[in-house]
Amino acid sequence: MLAASSLAGSAQGSAASSSLGSKDPSLPLAGKVVGIDPGHNGRNYADPTFINHLIWNGRERETCDTTGTETDSGYTEARFNFNVASYLAADLRTKGATVVLTRRTNHGVGPCVDRRSQIINRAGADVAIDIHADGGPPGGRGFTVLEPIADGPNDRVIAASRHFGLVLLRRYEKVTGVPTSTYDGSGGISRRDDLAGLNLTTVPKVLIECANMRNAGDAARLVKPGFQRLAARAMAGAIASYLEQAPKSQRARRLD
Ligand SMILES: [Zn+2]
Secondary structure, three states: OHHHHHHHHHHHOOHHHHHHHHOOOOOOOOOOEEEEEEOOOOOHHHOHHHHOOEEEOOOOEEEOOOOOOEOOOOOEHHHHHHHHHHHHHHHHHHOOOEEEEOOOOOOOOOOOHHHHHHHHHHOOOOEEEEEEEEOOOOOOOOEEEEEEOOOOOOHHHHHHHHHHHHHHHHHHHHHHOOOEOOOOOEOOEEEEOOOHHHHOOOOOEEEEEEEEOOOHHHHHHHOOHHHHHHHHHHHHHHHHHHHHHOOHHHHHHHHO
16 A cells, blocks of 8 residues: 555655655544545647547546536636645645645646546545536536446445445535535436446545536636635545544455
8 A cells, every 4th residue: 555655646746745744643634545536637628639549447438538628708627626626635634644636737638537546546545536517507506426336346445435425415515505416416416337437446436526617606606716615625524524434344455
């Protein structure tokens, strides 16, 4: 676990700040590793050949990534995802966690979605979150938590992922006031078998579509730094709550 963690950390250039937080054993998340995947990247549009090449997502081929969506005024999903991830990483480090991010800036291309899963898997994360915002119908609003369906690689983390998903759903709804989606999933939950991030995960993980960027009401909130901090705080609270409740057997198995 340590080797994988430091590998991913150095690849992302975040090892120094990560280890700093985890050395104080009195902090609530000391010794915990949290994976954060801010979906897409700010310059994915600039390299369609790379972004459109096919990767294996655990069930079928899909493209390396997409550009992501944006609001009607042009505020990109990649930027939103990255901002929330940055606030979340800071919150978690303050609590003592080691944080593994799949990208460090919002002006690059990639990595592909399969590689993002590998980075978090190899770090041996205790829990992970993929951060997105949706490009849904303009008349629909709200957030959705996407959960994995068993397909082999993720078999052992289905139950834990669903438990984390429920903790996240409740916390996010309460803290941000964003309602569960009016157009996707059921009661804010959607189980998906078409995403590399969920198909390939070997650590408990969900993906959150934080709101609908194509809806004027949702979009007006999403672009505000205050809302982005609030979303991150909700996620940090859910992660801390989940990790406090995680069964010991889950931890023991991962340390093998
Ligand atoms: Zn997305």
